[in-house]
Structure formats: C-alpha cells, structure tokens
Amino acid sequence: MLRKHRVCAGKSQLAAGLHIEISPQTLGRMEDGQKIKISTVQIASLLDFYGIGDPSAERSEVLGLWDEVKQEIRSAKRSGSSAGWWRAYSDQYAYHFDQYLSLEATARRITIFHLALIPGLLQHPNYRRAMIRIADPGLSAVDVERRLELAARRQAMLAERSDTLSMKCLLSEAVLGHKPGGRTVMAEQARYLVDLAGRPNISLQVVPLDAGDHLGLVVQSFTLLEFPPLPSRNLTEPPVVYVEGYEGALYLEHGSVIDRHRRAIAGIEQVALSESDTRQLFSRVAEECEA
Template identity: 60%
Template sequence: MAGSSLPRRAAGRVLRDYRIRAGKGQLVAGLHIELSPQSIGRMEDGRKIKISTSQIRDLLDFYGVGHPSKERDELLALWEEVKLQDQAAKLQGTTKGWWRSYSDQFASHFDHYLNLESAANKLTTHQLSLIPGLLQTSEYRRALTTAADPQLSAVDVERRLELAARRRLVLDKEGFHVKALLSESVLRQRPGAPTIMDAQLRHLNAVAERDNVTIRVVPFSAPAPIGLVVRSFALLEFPPLASRLVEPPVVYVDGYEGALYLEQSEVIDRHRRAIIELEQVALSGAATRDLVWSIAKEHTA
C-alpha cells in the first residue's frame, strides 16, 4: 500500500459528507481551522495536505459531529490509520508513489489513476480499441508511444517503457485480480508492424494463464453490443480498510484531452450492469484463447 491514498481518500470523503450535511462551505471550513478553501478541497479529494489531528477534531466540532459519538470515533480512528500509513511510508522511503519519478512522462490527471491502481485489489476493464496497459508488451507500448508523439526523444520513450513495465508488477501483488473484456477490434488493430501485434496477442494468451487474470473477447458477431454504448472504461475496486470502512469503487474513463473519475453510486451501478451484459455476450476463456491464436496468425500470414 506504499504510496496509496486509500485511507486518506476515505477520510476526505467522510469529512466532505459531514461538511455538506452541516451546510458549511469549504471557505468557512478553512477559515475555522486557518486553512485555505483549496486545502479543504484537496483534503476532501484524498490528497495530502498539512493538517493536524487537533484541526481534524475542530472540523468535526464545526460540523456538529459531537463527542462522544460513533461517527466521530470512526473518523478519528480512520485518521490514525492515515497517520500510521504515512509513518510507514516515511520509514520505507516511499512517501510518494514510485511513479512520481516519471511525472514528466504522463499527463497530470494520470497521477491519480496510478495512485488508485496501486491501491486497488480488482480491476475490470472494457476496451474497444487498445490492449489494456497492464497487459501490453513493451514493443506494443513503444509503437503506441511513438505514434502518439513521433518527435519524442529516445530517452523519453525508454522512460515511458520503464513506467509501463513497473506498472505491470501490480499483477504480482497478492490479492490483485484483473478482468479484461475486449472488443474483437482490439485484437485486429495494428499500432505497428504485424509482428508486434502477433507477439502482443501471444503474450495476451500467456498472461491469461495466470490465476488472477481473466480475458474474454466480445466478438463482432455478439448480439446487442452494449460496449458500443458504454465505450472504454475501467472499474477499480478496493480492499476493506483496517477501520473496516469499504472504499467506494471508481470508474475511470480516459480521453485524448483528459480523464473522468466517476464515483457516484448510480454511475457505478450502470457500469456494473454493463459488465454483466458484456459477460453475457463475450466468448468463454477457451474460445477467447482460440480466437486470439487465430488472429495472431493472421497478422503474420
């Protein structure tokens, strides 16, 4: 969990709920404990700010979360979890996520995604055109990188490949599971030479042999292709915190000019229903492997 913002994000979400319930704005909340409204917003977003436990207690008083109360005790216990995690990360020299050393190689919004990915224990992704990042080979990633920015220096290309390789290590994390629902078009798109796609598809079948990876293809012949409506997305889910709070899932939607992080319960429910519908029309694991092998051969025929 080094570098993870999960307990902090949970604490921020709870504090936001208390503030809204109390009818207070971020400005007055910040003034009450001598912080800027921007700092209150960052804290509620699960980002690290300088704030003491006594200021947290003052905020709870201001929001009418009295003492003694179960709500107050739970939030303060969660805040202790945040502090313990910060202390552990400091001792390990991991107060920042490892990916921050590559921050010049990705869009600013992707920092939050990498934080969530490192904390998640389950990732379900639906893709219409690209192999999911965690399942990409280095050469496939290289082809995508140079296609997106042909003027990128060789040094920057290699650093981006290093970032991608380090991301893939999450597949070895205990308890981490990936489910990929891929449109058949993902298998047929060529970001580079045919040999690159052939190797990528062979890798896809190899990684599907892992116990914690499920790959299923939604063929062109599938009825009612709901994937064309919901488009590409990733659903990230998280393990329970030590305080037994359950952190809500996040739907991540990436775009050319930015990304969306969606947490509303109705949005999560819609995407869960879409996953169920996609699974109903997707090929089985065995049939998927057969199709992947067949298309891999087509790329080099």
C-alpha cells in the same frame, strides 16, 4: 487512539467527519492509519468534539503523536520517499493519470472494457513502443525507454499482487484488427495475451463483432476500480469508474453511475467468448500475423 476516543465519546464516523468537514470514508482511512490530508486544527477540533479538553494527558498524547507524524512526513519529503513510485515518471504521463495510478496501486479488482486498443497493463513492450511513437512521434529515445519502464513496473505490480489484485479485461474483437507497429508486433502481442490469460488473477474475454446487441455498443472504453475494505470494516472505499479521453479523463464515483457500468459489464460478459475460446482466438491471430 482517535478511534478509541471517538467510540468512548459515542460519536459516529459520519458525525465526526461532518464536524471537521471531511467524509466518513476519509475519517475511516485516518483511523486505519492511512494517509489523508488533515490539519492540526482539525485534529484539535476532533479532540474538542470528543470531549478531550486542554489541558489533559490524553490531548497532549494525541497531539504529541501528531507532531511525530508530521515530522516523519517532512523527513520523507526531504528524502524524496513520500510519493508513489510512479511520481518519478511524472514527466512522462498526463497530469490526470497521476490519480489513476494511485487508485490502481490500491485496487483489489480492476475491470476493463476496451473498444480499440490493448489496455496498457496488457501491452507487449513492442506494442507499447509503437503506441508511444504514434502518440508522440518526436519523443526522444530516452523518454521512450522511460515510458516503457513505467509500463513494465505497472505490469510487474499486477504479477506481484496476484493474491490481492485481480483483473478482468473485456476486449472488442476490433482491438485485434488494429495492428500498431505492424503484423510482427501484433503477433508478439497476441502471444503475450495467451501467456497473460494463463495467470490466475487475470481473466481475458473477447467480444465478437457479430455478438449482436449489447451495452458495450453504447458505452465508451472504461475501467472500474474496486478497493478492499478498510481494516476497521466499518466502511469501504467507494468504487471508481475511470474514463480516459484524448484531452483528459473522468473519475466517476456516483452510485448510479457505478451501477450502470456494472450492468454494462454484465451485459458484455453475456455476449463475450469464454476465456478458453478467447485464448484460442489470440493464438489464431498470432499465427495469421506470423504467416
């Protein structure tokens, strides 16, 4: 309804967003029915901007619907159903990871480059257990299991959304040299990677240590998240590069930064093994660790 009034008033999403001090992407999300942070004052200001004054039936209808939305939000909060499913595990991850999980839940494509470890979405439970013990050796058995459960639910999402979410993972060969939990755990992990590589929405490639010069040598491990177009098709949610460190994380959205990381991905792909050769390498690693 707000989109209809905006179009009838001849206002662009950019102009309307600027009027209430939000981005055109955020305004587009609202018009597409997605949740955003917006106040009743901003809604009323939009109606004024669109020439829907008070009193009028159109204004009363919009504000009446907005009251219903607010009541539903309050009801959802009381019942504990307003937040993403991962919030139930908020005591098990760093504060900066909450935003990443919300982005991951809506992404259409995830591209990962890792230098030292298997990414969380690809970790076998025993590999994950070993990493938890390394990072937090004093953690209780109950909390270890909850973290494993969180990881399992993220991985299930990757399987359940096979038609709407794809993932490309580029791994330095050094990842296979590190063996958290020992050789038996690494064998399980390598076998697990072979299985994952067979899924239609997952692409895995290893970058050999002797690959020569490439941009992967000068960038940190990172994740590029890309999102589907908004239903209005007027705007697309901008991609985000996520870079995690020991003490925090960066969320990078500037166009030039995204372009540099896209170039890095293209350069890394050029020197990476094929998907078939990568699966064979995983199998060899598993056999070597089992020997």
